[in-house]
Amino acid sequence: xxxxxxxxxxxxxxxxxxxxxxxxxxxxxxxxxxxxxxxxxxxxxxxxxxxxxxxxxxxxxxxxxxxxxxxxxxxxxxxxxxxxxxxxxxxxxxxxxxxxxxxxxxxxxxxxxxxxxxxxxxxxxxxxxxxxxxxxxxxxxxxxxxxxxxxxxxxxxxxxxxxxxxxxxxxxxxxxxxxxxxxxxxxxxxxxxxxxxxxxxxxxxxxxxxxxxxxxxxxxxxxxxxxxxxxxxxxxxxxxxxxxxxxxxxxxxxxxxxxxxxxxxxxxxxxxxxxxxxxxxxxxxxxxxxxxxxxxxxxxxxxxxxxx
Amino acid sequence: xxxxxxxxxxxxxxxxxxxxxxxxxxxxxxxxxxxxxxxxxxxxxxxxxxxxxxxxxxxxxxxxxxxxxxxxxxxxxxxxxxxxxxxxxxxxxxxxxxxxxxxxxxxxxxxxxxxxxxxxxxxxxxxxxxxxxxxxxxxxxxxxxxxxxxxxxxxxxxxxxxxxxxxxxxxxxxxxxxxxxxxxxxxxxxxxxxxxxxxxxxxxxxxxxxxxxxxxxxxxxxxxxxxxxxxxxxxxxxxxxxxxxxxxxxxxxxxxxxxxxxxxxxxxxxxxxxxxxxxxxxxxxxxxxxxxxxxxxxxxxxxxxxxxxxxxxxxxxxxxxxxxxxxxxxxxxxxxxxxxxxxxxxxxxxxxxxxxxxxxxxxxxxxxxxxxxxxxxxxxxxxxxxxxxxxxxxxxxxxxx
Numbered sequence: 220x221x222x223x224x225x226x227x228x229x230x231x232x233x234x235x236x237x238x239x240x241x242x243x244x245x246x247x248x249x250x251x252x253x254x255x256x257x258x259x260x261x262x263x264x265x266x267x268x269x270x271x272x273x274x275x276x277x278x279x280x281x282x283x284x285x286x287x288x289x290x291x292x293x294x295x296x297x298x299x300x301x302x303x304x305x306x307x308x309x310x311x312x313x314x315x316x317x318x319x320x321x322x323x324x325x326x327x328x329x330x331x332x333x334x335x336x337x338x339x340x341x342x343x344x345x346x347x348x349x350x351x352x353x354x355x356x357x358x359x360x361x362x363x364x365x366x367x368x369x370x371x372x373x374x375x376x377x378x379x380x381x382x383x384x385x386x387x388x389x390x391x392x393x394x395x396x397x398x399x400x401x402x403x404x405x406x407x408x409x410x411x412x413x414x415x416x417x418x419x420x421x422x423x424x425x426x427x428x429x430x431x432x433x434x435x436x437x438x439x440x441x442x443x444x445x446x447x448x449x450x451x452x453x454x455x456x457x458x459x460x461x462x463x464x465x466x467x468x469x470x471x472x473x474x475x476x477x478x479x480x481x482x483x484x485x486x487x488x489x490x491x492x493x494x495x496x497x498x499x500x501x502x503x504x505x506x507x508x509x510x511x512x513x514x515x516x517x518x519x520x521x522x523x524x525x526x527x
Numbered sequence: 528x529x530x531x532x533x534x535x536x537x538x539x540x541x542x543x544x545x546x547x548x549x550x551x552x553x554x555x556x557x558x559x560x561x562x563x564x565x566x567x568x569x570x571x572x573x574x575x576x577x578x579x580x581x582x583x584x585x586x587x588x589x590x591x592x593x594x595x596x597x598x599x600x601x602x603x604x605x606x607x608x609x610x611x612x613x614x615x616x617x618x619x620x621x622x623x624x625x626x627x628x629x630x631x632x633x634x635x636x637x638x639x640x641x642x643x644x645x646x647x648x649x650x651x652x653x654x655x656x657x658x659x660x661x662x663x664x665x666x667x668x669x670x671x672x673x674x675x676x677x678x679x680x681x682x683x684x685x686x687x688x689x690x691x692x693x694x695x696x697x698x699x700x701x702x703x704x705x706x707x708x709x710x711x712x713x714x715x716x717x718x719x720x721x722x723x724x725x726x727x728x729x730x731x732x733x734x735x736x737x738x739x740x741x742x743x744x745x746x747x748x749x750x751x752x753x754x755x756x757x758x759x760x761x762x763x764x765x766x767x768x769x770x771x772x773x774x775x776x777x778x779x780x781x782x783x784x785x786x787x788x789x790x791x792x793x794x795x796x797x798x799x800x801x802x803x804x805x806x807x808x809x810x811x812x813x814x815x816x817x818x819x820x821x822x823x824x825x826x827x828x829x830x831x832x833x834x835x836x837x838x839x840x841x842x843x844x845x846x847x848x849x850x851x852x853x854x855x856x857x858x859x860x861x862x863x864x865x866x867x868x869x870x871x872x873x874x875x876x877x878x879x880x881x882x883x884x885x886x887x888x889x890x891x892x893x894x895x896x897x898x899x900x901x902x903x904x905x906x907x908x909x910x911x912x913x914x915x916x917x918x919x920x921x922x923x924x925x926x927x928x
Binding site for chain 2: 417430434
């Protein structure tokens with residue numbers, strides 16, 4: 220800059236904007252992204268939190284501040300409580316199963332000498348599908364009388380289960396479809412993690428006497444997968460809490476609210492019954508739970524995760 | 528400690544041959560370097576000894592036992608990797624303790640419950656004694672609680688060595704352990720490994736591409752090239768008495784001078800744009816063959832700078848003067864156009880001489896100088912790179928067995 224400036228000063232050219240100090244110019248670069256975030260994320264989020272303290276209904280002109288009334292209703296009303304508990308139950312089923320299934324698949328595929336790409340594709344295919352359409356396909360497969368599964372049960376002389384209409388089963392059916400759709404995605408992430416483990420470490424472990432696959436897994440693979448595992452664990456929780464399409468298409472929360480989960484409750488309260496205030500309270504609660512869970516996980520697992 | 532024998536080891540990767548019929552005997556307590564340019568097969572050979580790779584043909588014998596079928600742990604060898612290969616999630620203590628933990632019965636590794644067994648408690652007591660003891664040898668006493676990422680390159684190297692030493696293996700295998708360190712640290716670690724070995728003993732197989740490392744550390748050097756052993760011998764043997772042109776050019780820094788020369792009549796030599804007279808009729812123990820292109824090799828210290836012209840000296844012009852402090856390297860190019868009789872014309876012909884600093888300071892680039900070979904140190908090779916000297920055949924015989 221100093222090299223150019225004297226010449227310019229002599230020529231009488233005004234100093235251009237790129238010569239202005241960085242503290243002035245750098246925030247300007249951030250402005251477009253900041254603006255977008257503000258309009259589409261920060262303002263709606265704050266508005267939602269605000270609305271959650273009111274009795275506003277979509278389209279209504281009257282709006283009254285009712286304090287924590289919506290939240291009180293959420294925790295006392297039987298349906299909402301059930302929705303919350305169902306969501307937790309679903310998470311407790313989907314998260315560990317998809318996590319360990321994906322890890323197992325990744326180890327198996329990674330251990331293959333040939334056709335690795337083929338098996339990766341097979342397990343990854345469901346990720347690429349549209350869940351609304353696939354949910355419809357599953358509803359045929361699981362049909363209590365004509366579905367493939369029912370036929371198979373009959374073949375072995377078993378009584379077919381009404382997968383989507385049995386109160387004790389329906390939540391796990393929804394969970395299973397979610398696992399089917401996403402396990403390939405986690406598997407691919409795990410495989411990427413496995414490929415990053417230095418080969419030297421396995422050889423060093425072999426020479427040091429870690430001969431069994433179990434020892435190698437405990438002392439090399441698992442510790443080296445730490446960052447990948449933490450990431451996948453958090454993603455599985457977020458994804459399993461986001462289950463919505465299957466419930467909307469297959470059960471609408473039924474039977475008897477057995478598959479009523481937070482996101483679906485939010486949707487039906489907000490966009491079917493237009494109780495926007497209550498729906499906002501659910502959204503806020505959902506956000507708070509996800510935030511706390513993620514922060515807690517980061518805190519706890521950071522200690523056991525070794526970034527190289 | 529144990530001796531090692533390799534009997535006819537060959538290794539193929541698909542169609543390409545990585546090792547060809549390798550025979551080698553390493554005595555108990557010996558330090559042997561495998562040295563050669565990259566791709567010569569030295570690392571593959573080490574990995575075969577370790578059991579990380581299986582030989583296509585031949586036997587690996589450790590302490591009189593054929594170990595072809597044994598896995599690395601059963602061979603009881605320790606290996607130090609170029610990348611150190613420390614376990615990043617384990618502390619220095621646990622890294623060093625790991626081989627001992629793996630030697631203990633499997634039930635001592637069950638989390639928590641194993642503390643109920645006496646074997647686990649005895650193991651822990653043993654580790655508390657043995658690990659710090661080994662760490663102290665490598666000056667790691669203060670660092671036992673650290674993680675590898677908190678250590679410098681040199682410290683990581685020490686941890687890798689300590690992990691290798693802790694279980695007193697039959698063989699120490701080292702795969703270019705110093706090549707990730709900077710020059711200063713490398714020299715320090717080199718001295719430290721020599722010192723360590725003097726104190727502890729042990730049989731070492733040391734792979735390196737650095738000939739000076741091999742020369743300074745080993746009892747014997749195995750020089751490999753193109754998947755074959757070129758020569759086995761003490762460092763001084765390889766330096767003074769190379770079996771072929773490759774060995775002569777690989778060993779020594781600066782590189783040996785190689786000139787393409789021809790003799791028309793006895794006592795005369797053409798080469799380097801010069802016509803030398805009064806040359807001994809016998810060089811390197813053989814009568815110089817007449818009318819045959821030969822490679823004449825002279826170490827930089829076998830060239831003497833003369834104040835005046837002599838009949839058997841090369842005349843040239845100083846191209847570069849390298850001041851090394853205690854001495855100078857004088858790089859001399861021939862004067863005028865020189866027809867390169869049969870040799871590699873792309874490589875400029877030059878002679879490098881070592882001179883004392885007192886002499887070097889008086890020289891200038893562009894000076895005309897006369898370099899007289901010490902004919903008693905000269906080596907002669909034919910155009911295929913084989914040494915003319917009779918002893919050569921004997922040396923080669925020994926290598927091939």
